[in-house]
């Protein structure tokens with residue numbers, strides 16, 4: 001079922017959902033199942049599965065030379081979506097990226113999703129590769145998420161690349177896109193970023209999931225500003241509980257966001273990561289309760305592969 005249908009059927013009740021990251025290749029998928037299983041009691045209508053950018057690896061050759069290869073360390077997004085649907089009878093949302101894919105390759109991914117009965121896809125540009133200072137699309141690939149949304153919308157109309165086939169059966173993907181309550185790091189201004197978000201919605205996106213934020217006022221202001229420029233699709237807040245000391249520096253650096261001083265001080269007082277994990281849980285509970293009271297359609301948690309803290313939060317909030 002489409003994410004938008006789940007929201008409609010919930011009749012104003014806030015739903016619980018979460019995002020998982022595929023395991024590194026070479027690892028067992030069982031660990032992923034073991035982290036998903038405890039969260040199923042909160043009846044997530046859908047689970048998101050991320051797609052990782054490819055990266056450069058360097059292989060030592062005879063004579064000390066290094067050979068550079070490109071590889072994707074966490075493949076398997078669509079396969080994991082299919083296996084979760086099968087195992088847990090839940091809808092899944094694969095993340096589809098512009099970065100690293102030609103439009104042709106994207107079409108194949110979408111055809112696979114269609115055949116598997118996946119009803120939703122999250123359309124994202126992806127970040128720059130680790131050793132690139134800015135995002136470079138693949139030759140013949142989509143540059144911005146709005147281009148990818150256009151490609152998916154065309155497919156929904158039965159229009160494939162090159163226009164060489166006559167289709168009799170259309171895909172009907174519900175398309176999600178990313179939104180940034182604290183502005184995307186590359187955007188020159190909040191308003192410019194919102195206009196880009198509107199382009200994605202105008203191209204066919206039916207819901208937005210936000211980047212993590214730690215101050216609900218930022219989310220409320222973002223939703224208000226989005227409405228003002230005519231974005232009328234559901235905006236699902238993304239919540240990430242702080243889990244380790246390192247998050248204090250990594251999250252602002254990687255996601256270009258602010259952490260409230262009360263949260264920073266609470267983390268700084270902790271003696272170890274067990275205490276920090278607890279502070280993260282308590283902060284996320286407080287955030288979640290306020291968001292539920294404000295009537296948000298879904299609370300979407302970034303689980304980062306470990307579900308114990310998400311379970312603690314969900315047990316209190318849902």
Ligand code: FAD
Pocket residue numbers: 049050051052053095097123124125126127128143144145146177178179184185186187192193196200209210211212238
């Ligand atoms: P876009 O919407 O294309 O925007 C990127 C930047 O370009 C913005 O600054 C925007 O303002 C600007 N822009 C947009 N259109 C134009 C235009 N026509 N001309 C000039 N500027 C323009 N990354 C992954 O690699 N894998 C994932 O699975 C993943 N999942 C995510 C899930 C969520 C909910 C979120 C919020 C992010 C996720 N990301 C993921 C990260 C995301 O890929 C990055 O934040 C990326 O830098 C931007 O992606 P986007 O889809 O928002 O890009």
